[in-house]
Amino acid sequence: MWHLLHVTIHLCYFAINIANALESHLISKGLLRRYKSLHISKLQYLAIVIESEDCRTSNVIELLQWLADLGVKHVCLYDMEGILKKSKDFILEKFDGATLFQENDVLLDQPLMTLEFASLSDGKEAVAKAANVLFMKYLKSGSTSSYQGEQIFTESQMGEALKTVGGNGPEPDLLLVYGPARCHLGFPAWRIRYTEIQHMGPLKSMKYGSLIKAIYKFTMVQQNYGK
Amino acid sequence: MVTSVPNKVGNYSSTGNGVHKLFFDDITNFLRRCLFRVLSVGPIPTHLAFIMDGNRRYAKKQNLKEGEGHKAGYLALMSLLCYCYELGIKYVTIYAFSIENFKRRPDEVQSLMDLMLEKMEALLMEESIVSQYGIRVCFIGNLRLLSEPVRAAAEKVMKVTSNNSKAMLLVCVAYTASNEIVHAVEGSCKEKEKEFRLCNLNNNVMDDVKEGEKVNGMVVHDIQDFYEDTSVESQGLKQGKGCNGAPYHACESFESNWDQVLTSKASKSGEVSEGFRNLRQEVPVIKLVDIEKHMYMAVAPDPDMLIRSFGESRLSNFLLWQTSNCQLYSPAALWPEIGLSQLVWAILKFQQSHSYLEKKMKQL
Numbered sequence: 001m002w003h004l005l006h007v008t009i010h011l012c013y014f015a016i017n018i019a020n021a022l023e024s025h026l027i028s029k030g031l032l033r034r035y036k037s038l039h040i041s042k043l044q045y046l047a048i049v050i051e052s053e054d055c056r057t058s059n060v061i062e063l064l065q066w067l068a069d070l071g072v073k074h075v076c077l078y079d080m081e082g083i084l085k086k087s088k089d090f091i092l093e094k095f096d097g098a099t100l101f102q103e104n105d106v107l108l109d110q111p112l113m114t115l116e117f118a119s120l121s122d123g124k125e126a127v128a129k130a131a132n133v134l135f136m137k138y139l140k141s142g143s144t145s146s147y148q149g150e151q152i153f154t155e156s157q158m159g160e161a162l163k164t165v166g167g168n169g170p171e172p173d174l175l176l177v178y179g180p181a182r183c184h185l186g187f188p189a190w191r192i193r194y195t196e197i198q199h200m201g202p203l204k205s206m207k208y209g210s211l212i213k214a215i216y217k218f219t220m221v222q223q224n225y226g227k
Numbered sequence: 228m229v230t231s232v233p234n235k236v237g238n239y240s241s242t243g244n245g246v247h248k249l250f251f252d253d254i255t256n257f258l259r260r261c262l263f264r265v266l267s268v269g270p271i272p273t274h275l276a277f278i279m280d281g282n283r284r285y286a287k288k289q290n291l292k293e294g295e296g297h298k299a300g301y302l303a304l305m306s307l308l309c310y311c312y313e314l315g316i317k318y319v320t321i322y323a324f325s326i327e328n329f330k331r332r333p334d335e336v337q338s339l340m341d342l343m344l345e346k347m348e349a350l351l352m353e354e355s356i357v358s359q360y361g362i363r364v365c366f367i368g369n370l371r372l373l374s375e376p377v378r379a380a381a382e383k384v385m386k387v388t389s390n391n392s393k394a395m396l397l398v399c400v401a402y403t404a405s406n407e408i409v410h411a412v413e414g415s416c417k418e419k420e421k422e423f424r425l426c427n428l429n430n431n432v433m434d435d436v437k438e439g440e441k442v443n444g445m446v447v448h449d450i451q452d453f454y455e456d457t458s459v460e461s462q463g464l465k466q467g468k469g470c471n472g473a474p475y476h477a478c479e480s481f482e483s484n485w486d487q488v489l490t491s492k493a494s495k496s497g498e499v500s501e502g503f504r505n506l507r508q509e510v511p512v513i514k515l516v517d518i519e520k521h522m523y524m525a526v527a528p529d530p531d532m533l534i535r536s537f538g539e540s541r542l543s544n545f546l547l548w549q550t551s552n553c554q555l556y557s558p559a560a561l562w563p564e565i566g567l568s569q570l571v572w573a574i575l576k577f578q579q580s581h582s583y584l585e586k587k588m589k590q591l
Contacts, residue, residue, distance in 0.1 A: 001265045001268070002265050002266070002268035002269055005265060005266075005575070006269075006575070006578070006579070009575055009579070080587070080590065081590075123551075124515055124518075124548070125515060127408060127412070127515075127518060128513060128514060128515045128517075128518055130412075131412040131415055131416070131513040131517075131518060132512060132513050134412060134416060135415070135416045135419060135420075135510070135513055136510065138416045138420065139420060139423065139510060151409075151413065152413045152416065152417075153409055153412065153413060154409070155405050155406070155409055158405070158408065158409050158412065180580060180583045181554050181580040181583055181584060182554060182555045182556070183550075183551075183552060183553060183554050183555060183580075183584065183587075184550065184551065184555075185551060185552070185587065186551035186552075189404060189408065189547035189548045190405065190408065190547070192542065192547060193403075193404070193405060193542070193543070193544040193547065194541055194543060194544065195541055195542075196540050196541050197540050197541060197542070197555060198540055199555075221539075
């Protein structure tokens, strides 16, 4: 009975995927009016999370080309194991339209796309490093005994400490996950507080139309930020 | 595993009496239990987290007063909790109130606090869901931001349910993940600072050995008096809790060979004090494991799945640290409309991705 249930679901997903593929084709051909004009300026910073086992550089470069064609200016490429980081030079060499993102870069319109490469070590481990930076300040302040039960650090101090250890880039507006499941796979927690997270499926079956649809959906979202 | 308990599911939202209604309830309950047995053939999540989005929109949609949306949301929550615990899901976390929510209109914040206080008191009643399923309730967040009556009620619920062990309900209130991370870093700093002071105290003691220029026996006696006088520090040293971090190997061996050091090394006090002066320069290192143990959510394992209603696809500063390998699911329904079908679909999605996410978790 359980197996029957899951076979039924697989069949449903198969049908949904066919419908999505058709829709994606129509979007990429510009046949669906709704997706013709994207307010791409709303997307200041895009993060792409890719399952490490699927990190084929040819697919990544093609994806970057699509993003450049759509006018996306700042992209962070993330995979857990750091395979993209190791291929950084190769990707920058093969993809002409990008430069490496520098930590102090402000998100301005630039002729070339800026590319950031991140991995698991930029997440929790960076927080541990930042904690040690704050700890040194705490010890040096000398008035540790007066802090019992009170708040010692603010969130902005944490953010500054993360910056000093190289773990606090811009917060992405949108995070696209290319992998088997909708899961951010350890993308630096401090940076995705209000980031929209969308699942795109495996990288090898990526589609241009699906990318447009995902960005379009993002541009239609309105956030209250808790209010 | 399906827990068989006296069945009260459905009563939270059912109104009206009648034999037909009871018969219908029995049939649906029976079918639900059958469905749960089928689902339980596959893996069931240990921990589910919920972002309850859409209460205000629901109230607007149904032309209700604003506060009524939250009340309807509470009923939906209670039904969902019953389904979860019946399915054998041991941990459920809910995002009840964010620190950002304090920015809402004061009357709305107050009505939410009043609702929370009312529901906390209801949890303490004998026939509540907490008693029915043996749930331990934990309130997670910066509780000092809450008003005194709400904080006191939360602490009372935690105390009364502390011995329950069948399941756990974690209610995130006055919570954001960024606040949680900062709090954990603060806790780590305070802990490491205590270690640092203890080891510095050792260094000061050894310097006294050198500077005292007394007969060894007298020096030993004086140091032992000093050691016993400083009760907290000496307890730490005796129990080996003072300097157990990696950079402090010298300190550990010193603490475990106290008598040997005092008698044999006191004569080499020049060497020892030099060594300990060097130690004094070293500061204990905060590691990831230190931060993780100071997280508010350290009382539970990481969630397997996070469900946000209303189709929204962001985490809104909720469990950012704990969701590295957590599947995210966003059904379109508003929170008060969330029910059994969304939960069943979520479980099925979890079962489809389970082997992949388990593999990812092992890689960490």
